[in-house]
Amino acid sequence: MDLKAHLKELCAVAAPSGYEAPVRDVIRAAWAKWIDEFTVDGMGSLIAVKHGTGRKPRRKIMLCAHMDEIGLIVSEVRDGFIRTSTLGGIDYRVLLAQTVIVHGQRPLSGVFGAAPPHMARSRKEYPPAEELWIDVGLPAAEVAELVRVGDIITFDAPPFDLKGDRIAAKSLDNRVSVAAVTTCLYELSHRRHTWDVVAVASAQEETGASGAASAAYHVQPDIAIVLDGTFGKQKGTNEDESFPLGEGPTLSRGPNFHPLLFKALQDTAKDEDIKIHIEVVPGNSHTDAWEVQVSRVGIPTALIGIPMTNMHTPAEVVDVRDVKRAGRWLATFITGLEPGFLDDMAYPMPKEDHS
Amino acid sequence: MIDLLRELSEAVGISGDEGAVRDLIVQHIRAYVDEITIDPMGNLLVVRRGTGRVKLRVMAAAHMDEVGMIVTGYESDGTIRFSAVGGLDERILPGTRVHIGAEKVPGVIMWPPIHINTGNDTVPIDRLRIDIGAANKEAAQKHVERGDAITFNSPFVELGPTVRGKAFDDRAGCASLIKLIQGDPFPFDLYAAFTVQEEVGLRGARVAAQRWQPDMAFVLETTACHDLPQDPDEPDQTTITSLGGGPAITVADASTISNPRLVQYLVRTAEREGIPCQFRSPQHAGGTDAGSIHKTGIGVPSVTIATPCRYLHGPNLIMSLSDWENQSNLVRAAWLALDEHVISHQ
Numbered sequence: 242m243d244l245k246a247h248l249k250e251l252c253a254v255a256a257p258s259g260y261e262a263p264v265r266d267v268i269r270a271a272w273a274k275w276i277d278e279f280t281v282d283g284m285g286s287l288i289a290v291k292h293g294t295g296r297k298p299r300r301k302i303m304l305c306a307h308m309d310e311i312g313l314i315v316s317e318v319r320d321g322f323i324r325t326s327t328l329g330g331i332d333y334r335v336l337l338a339q340t341v342i343v344h345g346q347r348p349l350s351g352v353f354g355a356a357p358p359h360m361a362r363s364r365k366e367y368p369p370a371e372e373l374w375i376d377v378g379l380p381a382a383e384v385a386e387l388v389r390v391g392d393i394i395t396f397d398a399p400p401f402d403l404k405g406d407r408i409a410a411k412s413l414d415n416r417v418s419v420a421a422v423t424t425c426l427y428e429l430s431h432r433r434h435t436w437d438v439v440a441v442a443s444a445q446e447e448t449g450a451s452g453a454a455s456a457a458y459h460v461q462p463d464i465a466i467v468l469d470g471t472f473g474k475q476k477g478t479n480e481d482e483s484f485p486l487g488e489g490p491t492l493s494r495g496p497n498f499h500p501l502l503f504k505a506l507q508d509t510a511k512d513e514d515i516k517i518h519i520e521v522v523p524g525n526s527h528t529d530a531w532e533v534q535v536s537r538v539g540i541p542t543a544l545i546g547i548p549m550t551n552m553h554t555p556a557e558v559v560d561v562r563d564v565k566r567a568g569r570w571l572a573t574f575i576t577g578l579e580p581g582f583l584d585d586m587a588y589p590m591p592k593e594d595h596s
Numbered sequence: 597m598i599d600l601l602r603e604l605s606e607a608v609g610i611s612g613d614e615g616a617v618r619d620l621i622v623q624h625i626r627a628y629v630d631e632i633t634i635d636p637m638g639n640l641l642v643v644r645r646g647t648g649r650v651k652l653r654v655m656a657a658a659h660m661d662e663v664g665m666i667v668t669g670y671e672s673d674g675t676i677r678f679s680a681v682g683g684l685d686e687r688i689l690p691g692t693r694v695h696i697g698a699e700k701v702p703g704v705i706m707w708p709p710i711h712i713n714t715g716n717d718t719v720p721i722d723r724l725r726i727d728i729g730a731a732n733k734e735a736a737q738k739h740v741e742r743g744d745a746i747t748f749n750s751p752f753v754e755l756g757p758t759v760r761g762k763a764f765d766d767r768a769g770c771a772s773l774i775k776l777i778q779g780d781p782f783p784f785d786l787y788a789a790f791t792v793q794e795e796v797g798l799r800g801a802r803v804a805a806q807r808w809q810p811d812m813a814f815v816l817e818t819t820a821c822h823d824l825p826q827d828p829d830e831p832d833q834t835t836i837t838s839l840g841g842g843p844a845i846t847v848a849d850a851s852t853i854s855n856p857r858l859v860q861y862l863v864r865t866a867e868r869e870g871i872p873c874q875f876r877s878p879q880h881a882g883g884t885d886a887g888s889i890h891k892t893g894i895g896v897p898s899v900t901i902a903t904p905c906r907y908l909h910g911p912n913l914i915m916s917l918s919d920w921e922n923q924s925n926l927v928r929a930a931w932l933a934l935d936e937h938v939i940s941h942q
């Protein structure tokens with residue numbers, strides 16, 4: 242399996258929150274040969290079941306990676322120029338002079354206009370998104386014809402290779418985790434696993450993790466592992482909250498995560514000699530895990546992170562070795578799941594104390 | 597002709613490192629010129645003999661260099677430190693894709709995530725870093741050297757009546773000058789300079805003019821155009837030029853007061869030939885090679901004819917193809933009808 246090519250194919254697709262259909266089709270095609278049942282739920286998440294070899298009723302592990310990307314949406318068209326609102330946590334400070342695709346009646350190549358330095362009123366601050374205009378280089382009448390308020394806009398930032406094993410692209414958050422799930426499914430295709438594996442490519446994470454919430458409700462898994470991008474070490478990040486690219490995925494610890502599932506995954510990594518880093522998350526992880534954990538009666542949940550620099554810019558960067566490691570780690574963990582694993586997850590009830 | 601624009605736009609040549617652009621231009625004009633020289637500054641200087649009807653030394657200039665960046669050092673984590681070459685607004689840099697050096701090593705200008713980094717003050721260029729994928733300093737040194745040029749990785753795009761790309765300032769002018777050289781000869785000997793180092797102080801044009809001591813000079817440039825919807829509260833409502841309004845004649849800018857007779861001559865030519873043209877708004881900073889040429893020797897009557905270009909000095913400029921085509925149309929018409937009376941003092 243050519244992981245780099247797969248990841249680039251995923252990142253090349255434009256699919257912001259609520260508009261995931263194009264990437265969902267690509268993911269479905271990539272997973273099809275290993276999957277027994279596909280469902281698309283009411284929120285647009287792709288739910289893919291790979292049956293285990295155990296006796297029915299089988300236990301279910303859910304792998305959840307969101308497929309949506311941050312984007313923008315047209316809020317006004319004036320004199321041939323386009324004003325925007327954000328769709329997810331776009332970093333307005335990177336918008337000046339960036340290229341975008343305006344998904345109008347046909348895709349239009351655009352750029353956020355930036356006054357030349359000789360004319361810029363003040364260069365001390367980054368202008369807010371509402372002050373910026375997109376220019377598609379067409380006459381005003383044609384723009385009025387082709388672009389409507391509510392049309393979506395995505396970064397025009399096709400993937401490309403950096404030196405070593407790094408890739409730069411838009412939407413690596415979180416296509417990188419989708420690719421890790423693909424790697425896991427590929428690994429499982431020539432291994433035996435007794436549990437059912439339910440791979441979910443969730444919708445609308447960037448606008449509040451609502452896709453994962455409904456998917457978890459639908460799947461009702463026994464345990465869930467969420468995968469998402471995490472902060473790569475770079476200038477401007479702190480020691481404890483960021484992780485060097487190429488030195489392994491992260492495993493999160495904190496109230497959002499089941500401590501025994503955390504321990505089990507940590508043990509697998511240790512046994513398999515897979516290098517990981519522990520990420521401490523004191524509260525809301527701002528990932529799908531936050532919603533999945535409280536689905537139905539509560540689901541033991543873990544979070545695996547792929548370190549990524551420049552998150553939420555058109556130039557996100559990851560090291561594909563981390564993706565490969567995460568996929569292999571997951572597959573090994575799933576292969577080792579016995580029917581009694583869930584009993585190990587149960588919090589022990591203290592014996593009655595009559596003293 | 598769009599292919600010529602594409603080729604020149606995508607070529608890499610920051611100030612002081614214009615060799616690749618120069619080599620490209622030589623290929624396009626060598627067959628049409630009578631003399632060709634590369635001077636000690638790196639200017640490409642050519643002479644195209646005319647019919648001999650007009651005894652004037654007419655100089656034309658377009659600069660080959662583009663605004664960009666340059667590698668200044670490495671961090672232990674393999675990221676690259678850099679500085680600007682020419683006038684850059686550093687607010688356009690975060691998250692931008694770049695090419696480094698002759699091998700065009702791809703890189704991205706890094707930007708810590710908004711979840712952690714929430715400040716709104718502009719981060720100066722000396723605190724930005726480029727990632728090329730090197731895990732440490734030694735790995736970075738294998739691919740990139742200190743002093744290597746950094747340019748925007750911005751492919752040329754045809755948008756319809758407009759085109760988008762980097763370095764139209766002033767490869768668009770270079771392309772126009774190439775077209776003029778490739779056409780029929782003019783009544784006078786044309787001294788055409790493809791200049792270096794305009795963006796760091798109009799330095800190439802100065803020595804070219806000092807060498808030739810021309811009777812008059814025409815500078816083929818691009819100029820600012822900010823005809824976007826204006827904030828009604830903003831006191832400064834000027835757009836400098838407007839896209840699609842034709843080539844812009846500079847009456848005055850921060851570097852030059854254009855020769856008024858040359859300005860009038862161009863306007864009359866445009867009216868006679870039915871070529872649209874406009875005046876560049878004289879306020880606002882900015883200069884052209886005319887700024888150094890007109891002060892050369894005993895003084896050289898000079899004028900700038902520029903293609904309006906949005907988002908100048910950034911990675912993605914937009915200009916109108918008809919404005920660009922009319923730049924050379926207007927200059928060609930003016931040159932074919934030129935005579936000594938245009939500037940002689942009677």
